[in-house]
Amino acid sequence: MYVYLPIAELSMNIFTIIGLGGAVGMLSGIFGVGGGFLMTPLLIFLGVPAPVAVGTEANQIVASSVSGVLAHFRRGNVDVKMGLVLLAGGLAGSTLGVALFALLRQLGQIEVVIKLSFILFLGIIGSLMLIESGRAIMRSRQSGARRGKLHQHNWLHGLPFKMRFRKSKLYISALLPFGVGALVGVLSAIMGVGGGFIMVPAMIYLLGMPTSVVVGTSLFQIIFVTANVTFLQSVQTQTVDIMLAGLLLLGAVIGAQLGTRIGSKLRGEQLRGLLALLVLLVCAKLVFDVVVTPEDLFSVEFLR
Amino acid sequence: MIRALMTSLITALALLISVSAGFAQNRLVADLDEKEVQITTGFTGTELLLFGALDRAAVDDIAIIVTGPSKTIAVRRKSNVAGIWLNTENANVVGLPSFYHILSTRPLDVIASENTLRINKLGFDHIPFRLDAESDIDEGPIEDWKAALVRNLEKTGLWSNQPGKIKVISNVLFRTDITIPANIIPGDYEVRTLHFRDGAVVEENVSTINVVKRGLSAEIYRIAHEYAPFYGIFAIIFAVTAGWLAAVAFRR
Numbered sequence A: 001m002y003v004y005l006p007i008a009e010l011s012m013n014i015f016t017i018i019g020l021g022g023a024v025g026m027l028s029g030i031f032g033v034g035g036g037f038l039m040t041p042l043l044i045f046l047g048v049p050a051p052v053a054v055g056t057e058a059n060q061i062v063a064s065s066v067s068g069v070l071a072h073f074r075r076g077n078v079d080v081k082m083g084l085v086l087l088a089g090g091l092a093g094s095t096l097g098v099a100l101f102a103l104l105r106q107l108g109q110i111e112v113v114i115k116l117s118f119i120l121f122l123g124i125i126g127s128l129m130l131i132e133s134g135r136a137i138m139r140s141r142q143s144g145a146r147r148g149k150l151h152q153h154n155w156l157h158g159l160p161f162k163m164r165f166r167k168s169k170l171y172i173s174a175l176l177p178f179g180v181g182a183l184v185g186v187l188s189a190i191m192g193v194g195g196g197f198i199m200v201p202a203m204i205y206l207l208g209m210p211t212s213v214v215v216g217t218s219l220f221q222i223i224f225v226t227a228n229v230t231f232l233q234s235v236q237t238q239t240v241d242i243m244l245a246g247l248l249l250l251g252a253v254i255g256a257q258l259g260t261r262i263g264s265k266l267r268g269e270q271l272r273g274l275l276a277l278l279v280l281l282v283c284a285k286l287v288f289d290v291v292v293t294p295e296d297l298f299s300v301e302f303l304r
Numbered sequence B: 001m002i003r004a005l006m007t008s009l010i011t012a013l014a015l016l017i018s019v020s021a022g023f024a025q026n027r028l029v030a031d032l033d034e035k036e037v038q039i040t041t042g043f044t045g046t047e048l049l050l051f052g053a054l055d056r057a058a059v060d061d062i063a064i065i066v067t068g069p070s071k072t073i074a075v076r077r078k079s080n081v082a083g084i085w086l087n088t089e090n091a092n093v094v095g096l097p098s099f100y101h102i103l104s105t106r107p108l109d110v111i112a113s114e115n116t117l118r119i120n121k122l123g124f125d126h127i128p129f130r131l132d133a134e135s136d137i138d139e140g141p142i143e144d145w146k147a148a149l150v151r152n153l154e155k156t157g158l159w160s161n162q163p164g165k166i167k168v169i170s171n172v173l174f175r176t177d178i179t180i181p182a183n184i185i186p187g188d189y190e191v192r193t194l195h196f197r198d199g200a201v202v203e204e205n206v207s208t209i210n211v212v213k214r215g216l217s218a219e220i221y222r223i224a225h226e227y228a229p230f231y232g233i234f235a236i237i238f239a240v241t242a243g244w245l246a247a248v249a250f251r252r
Helices: A014-031 A036-045 A050-074 A080-106 A110-141 A175-191 A196-207 A211-236 A242-263 A268-291 B002-020 B114-119 B142-156 B215-226 B228-249
Strands: A002-005 A010-013 A162-165 A170-173 A298-302 B028-032 B036-039 B046-054 B061-067 B070-081 B084-097 B100-104 B159-163 B167-169 B173-180 B187-197 B200-213
Touching: A002 A014, A002 A242, A010 A014, A014 A036, A014 A242, A014 A268, A036 A050, A036 A110, A036 A175, A036 A268, A050 A080, A050 A110, A050 A175, A050 A211, A050 A242, A050 B228, A080 A110, A080 A162, A080 A175, A080 A211, A110 A175, A110 A196, A110 A268, A110 B084, A170 A175, A175 A196, A175 A211, A196 A211, A211 B228, A242 B215, A242 B228, A268 B084, A298 B142, B028 B187, B028 B200, B036 B215, B046 B061, B046 B187, B046 B200, B061 B173, B070 B142, B084 B142, B100 B173, B142 B159, B200 B215, B215 B228
Parallel strands: B036 B200, B100 B159
Antiparallel strands: A002 A010, A162 A170, A298 B070, B028 B046, B046 B173, B061 B100, B061 B187, B070 B084, B167 B173, B187 B200
16 A cells, blocks of 8 residues: 655555554664664665655654653653753754755755765764673673773863753763754754764763663653754755654554563663664665765756 | 546547548547546556547657656766765756656657757757756766756656557557656646658647646645645644653553
């Protein structure tokens, strides 16, 4: 059964879309990751124009973050003050990002910039995850692993505008979370991701936040940043396809529920290793796309 | 089934018209089974039947040219920059038909002289190739760009050249199918049916097809473009509601 996607302007099998949503949703359920960083490139592989994949995915992440954050709020795992500072940066960064996106689209360079951004980040994240899961497997075979220092002081702690974040038990410069939020906001606009895969490590290692509040706080600010991206992309580039987003969401909701159940029964390290391999596979396909000599050097696009 | 019945009915009707018009010289009649194409939510493309009759056609040829609304099309050329293939040159071709199908009994260059084709604006070679001021292409044959444009548009199914696609029955009746792809652009389409004799156009018949977007997809597209801020806010509310409902439904 085919459905005509109004913004992507193509016909696609409805079960392919729901299936894709389900598969990525399941992965996010198992690993507790957002999934945007896999969904956007997979949509591009299926023939959805890259700008539409990015705009639509931002819209879908609004929904998945809302449903994710509620559970964290109930458990009190959201540092709202930290979230707001991150968000201030996120709004600035994503607004800048959408403007950059519109400019690159006009120049005909947006497709390749999206792909290169994914290659860079998927490559880094995939490699780190693979190394980390490899180490974890090694560690579980040996015993008595040593514990490193929790918190290190460096020049970052000398920055002005210090602020107290009670929930995170931190007294740091507000510029730090603002900067992290802004950087992730730019990526969110250009790549159609929530940015949790960068935000979470940055919160733990750069800001030194306790892991218990990291995921909830990250989700909290992702809702507003991706909502901002959804709105600005709708106005400036008309790349948000709610038909596509709705169908992906339908699959993702079911997939995530299955994933959470499966995830609790499986061994973590091996699974993380598998996810790392999957991430690297997607990255490799993107590298192939931009490096291999195209069949036709010319391409056409309808402007107006 | 209904379509087959329609076809035979129409054929019979066309035959009748052609016989009754037999006394007049060079009478060409052509029509389509549908004058409107609706792009609905389940649209995957369609075929339109064009049929007609003409007086005495033992050595005559027929060509049908279907043209869609004019658009500006960007043609881009990639080159390798530090190992990565980037779009480095850009030509914006203005006033180009977004749809151009040529259907004929024999190839156009066999049917008529270059001069005839040019005067009647027939064939890919006779579509004006005008670039706007923003175009940025290096020195080199412009023919490469024209060829690339035609090649890429043919790949999308929006342009095509199909010699031999028109079937002529007992020198009087003819019929053909116009393939409408799923990526068709809405607007008015012109269908020109030309009757050639000895390399010259002796008769021409023009009709139009309306391609319209209908249904949910059409509404979504319209709102997204005409009321963009409203659409953006709606998309957010939709996502927040869906996310909240999902969380409530699966709360354990």
